[in-house]
Amino acid sequence: MQKISFPILILLSAIAVAVTFLFSLSMGNAAISVTQAVKDLLGHTESLQQTVVWEIRLPRVLLAVLVGATLGVAGAAMQGFLRNPLAEPGILGVSSGAALGAVIVLYFGLSAAAWYWLPFASILGALIALILVYLLAGFRSSVLSLILAGVAIQASALALISVALNFAPSLFAMQEIVFWLMGSLANRNINHVYVAAPFIIVGWILLFSRYRYLNALSLGEETAASLGFNPQRERNLLLTGLALCIGASVAVSGSIGFVGLVVPHLLRPLVGYHPGRLLIASAFGGALLVLGADILVRQLDIARELKLGVVTSLLGGPFFLMLILKTRSRWI
Amino acid sequence: MQLLNAKNLSLSLGNKKVVDELNIHISSNEFVGLIGPNGAGKSSLLRMLAGLVKPNSGDVNVAAQDGLVPIEKIPAQTRARFMAYLAQHETPAWPLSVKNLVALGRSPWNSAVNTSADDDLAITNALSMTGVTALAERTVTELSGGELQRALLARVFAGNPTLIVADEPIVALDVYHQLHIMELLHAHAQQGGAVIAALHDLSLASRFCSRLILMNHGKLIAEGEPINVLTPENLAQVYGISAHVDCRDDGVVIIPIKRIANE
Numbered sequence: 210m211q212k213i214s215f216p217i218l219i220l221l222s223a224i225a226v227a228v229t230f231l232f233s234l235s236m237g238n239a240a241i242s243v244t245q246a247v248k249d250l251l252g253h254t255e256s257l258q259q260t261v262v263w264e265i266r267l268p269r270v271l272l273a274v275l276v277g278a279t280l281g282v283a284g285a286a287m288q289g290f291l292r293n294p295l296a297e298p299g300i301l302g303v304s305s306g307a308a309l310g311a312v313i314v315l316y317f318g319l320s321a322a323a324w325y326w327l328p329f330a331s332i333l334g335a336l337i338a339l340i341l342v343y344l345l346a347g348f349r350s351s352v353l354s355l356i357l358a359g360v361a362i363q364a365s366a367l368a369l370i371s372v373a374l375n376f377a378p379s380l381f382a383m384q385e386i387v388f389w390l391m392g393s394l395a396n397r398n399i400n401h402v403y404v405a406a407p408f409i410i411v412g413w414i415l416l417f418s419r420y421r422y423l424n425a426l427s428l429g430e431e432t433a434a435s436l437g438f439n440p441q442r443e444r445n446l447l448l449t450g451l452a453l454c455i456g457a458s459v460a461v462s463g464s465i466g467f468v469g470l471v472v473p474h475l476l477r478p479l480v481g482y483h484p485g486r487l488l489i490a491s492a493f494g495g496a497l498l499v500l501g502a503d504i505l506v507r508q509l510d511i512a513r514e515l516k517l518g519v520v521t522s523l524l525g526g527p528f529f530l531m532l533i534l535k536t537r538s539r540w541i
Numbered sequence: 542m543q544l545l546n547a548k549n550l551s552l553s554l555g556n557k558k559v560v561d562e563l564n565i566h567i568s569s570n571e572f573v574g575l576i577g578p579n580g581a582g583k584s585s586l587l588r589m590l591a592g593l594v595k596p597n598s599g600d601v602n603v604a605a606q607d608g609l610v611p612i613e614k615i616p617a618q619t620r621a622r623f624m625a626y627l628a629q630h631e632t633p634a635w636p637l638s639v640k641n642l643v644a645l646g647r648s649p650w651n652s653a654v655n656t657s658a659d660d661d662l663a664i665t666n667a668l669s670m671t672g673v674t675a676l677a678e679r680t681v682t683e684l685s686g687g688e689l690q691r692a693l694l695a696r697v698f699a700g701n702p703t704l705i706v707a708d709e710p711i712v713a714l715d716v717y718h719q720l721h722i723m724e725l726l727h728a729h730a731q732q733g734g735a736v737i738a739a740l741h742d743l744s745l746a747s748r749f750c751s752r753l754i755l756m757n758h759g760k761l762i763a764e765g766e767p768i769n770v771l772t773p774e775n776l777a778q779v780y781g782i783s784a785h786v787d788c789r790d791d792g793v794v795i796i797p798i799k800r801i802a803n804e
Contacts, residue, residue, distance in 0.1 A: 292634035425648045427633050428696075434593050435628075436700070437621030437649040482635035482680075 215486055218479055222493035229500045233270045268399045272461055273503045274496045275409050279458040281495020282488055283451055284469030286416045289423035289484035290447055298469040302338045302362030303452050307459035309366040310334020315386045316373045328404045328460035335456025338362050339448055392463035392518020394503055405457040412454025419447045420485035427484060465518045467525025468495050542569045544704050544735050546609055549599035552585050559585045561759035572730040573737040574750035578780055582759040583739040584708050591626040591706045621649035625702035629709045631693050636680040639692045643667055646699030667699035687718030694725060707738040723749045747771055748792030767793055777801055
């Protein structure tokens with residue numbers, strides 16, 4: 210069942226992420242040496258290499274890692290929390306809330322006024338969505354009513370996004386919204402990293418700190434409670450962490466689908482179906498997948514950039530279908 | 542020594558009173574069988590005793606270092622070290638290995654991610670006690686009902702609890718495995734611990750339990766030694782059946798004959 214030991218799996222994943230990270234950093238239209246860029250940075254020399262690598266490529270690659278890892282961890286956390294391998298990070302309406310926040314900013318053209326409006330509105334949207342889910346479901350609610358409330362919030366947010374598209378002030382605004390919703394890491398700068406990273410890292414800490422609870426939850430909420438966990442407290446920390454890191458990810462990348470669903474699903478057998486370990490493995494897996502998809506997007510030499518979210522969905526959809534067909538016998 | 546003492550416990554679900562002014566106490570070395578028809582309130586009572594559901598009124602006190610303490614005053618982790626709860630139809634959400642499943646029983650003890658030598662020892666002991674050592678690397682989805690129940694009981698034992706609260710631990714098992722689980726629970730009580738278990742098999746309950754509590758409609762109907770609780774009169778009143786009751790040295794044999802009341 211478990212062919213490789215967990216530390217080795219994590220070591221290999223970390224190496225793979227590091228290699229892909231460096232490869233992505235050295236890749237681009239301009240033939241530029243990364244080693245030269247590092248030398249110039251350390252030597253405080255202004256050079257073309259330094260500018261391209263540190264100001265254009267690095268933010269994008271860093272965001273790919275942050276967003277990818279977040280989607281992986283959040284997917285693993287949600288699947289563990291809901292005890293369902295088909296759960297994805299957006300199931301409680303958090304991603305749609307974040308997307309709605311961003312769309313409102315784009316609709317009113319506030320993103321032109323100052324770049325930081327969009328990420329902040331997005332994170333705020335995610336948190337508001339979570340609060341609404343809690344208010345709808347009640348603070349001492351069952352998991353099922355949380356999901357129902359999440360679906361309701363998600364549907365409402367998507368409806369409001371459609372309203373914004375319907376009444377978009379101009380074709381340009383509409384295009385901006387649609388492209389943003391598709392999910393991309395193009396044209397991001399280091400400020401995006403600075404805005405998103407603190408929220409993402411706090412979110413990760415909250416999710417990773419629920420390692421033991423997610424394990425105990427394998428046996429159900431009641432048994433987990435009998436094993437010395439306070440389900441209410443654990444849930445609050447877990448969902449707050451989710452809203453923070455997913456909100457911040459959506460804020461800087463738009464909606465990137467399927468990563469949070471496919472990555473934990475794929476890695477689960479490799480960690481012996483251990484929900485806690487899956488969190489860690491999925492962080493690396495998600496980072497690797499988004500880094501790879503972003504490399505693919507940049508490789509394609511076409512007039513209009515293919516959006517990252519489109520690529521992950523194109524890869525993820527059929528792949529997930531295949532997984533379902535393969536494991537169908539277990540569920541039916 | 543008294544391990545648990547609950548007074549005037551009441552619980553309503555919706556408009557229905559499922560547990561009604563019930564008093565219960567459990568001391569060490571006791572194996573208490575909780576019996577009664579479906580819907581008598583057994584599961585709700587056990588959940589309250591395990592601290593998983595707060596009673597609407599009344600209180601549950603459990604043994605701590607300085608005597609009996611209200612259960613809600615005890616930190617959840619301390620409570621989990623003292624008592625374990627085995628839910629009815631507990632099924633793991635993921636195809637974990639038996640060893641990983643049993644390791645979950647150590648949750649109240651390990652504070653960090655890593656497991657200590659104590660954890661390893663407790664897991665090994667629990668596996669061998671319940672006879673699932675050979676299955677340690679198998680996934681739980683491959684186990685038979687009896688094997689799974691033993692693995693789940695190993696999970697309970699791995700936490701070294703003093704008091705075990707089990708909700709129908711032998712339901713849907715064959716006679717051999719029913720005996721096996723009952724023997725393990727009995728042995729736990731013999732070694733200074735205590736067990737309270739909801740049971741439907743009255744003969745097995747009488748064979749292993751030191752005391753039976755008979756419940757109906759949330760109320761305590763009878764309590765005491767099995768032969769004094771499992772009387773034809775009590776069975777007629779609570780279960781609505783006439784039964785042949787044969788008291789023997791090693792338990793009570795009950796042969797249900799017919800229903801005497803229509804529900």
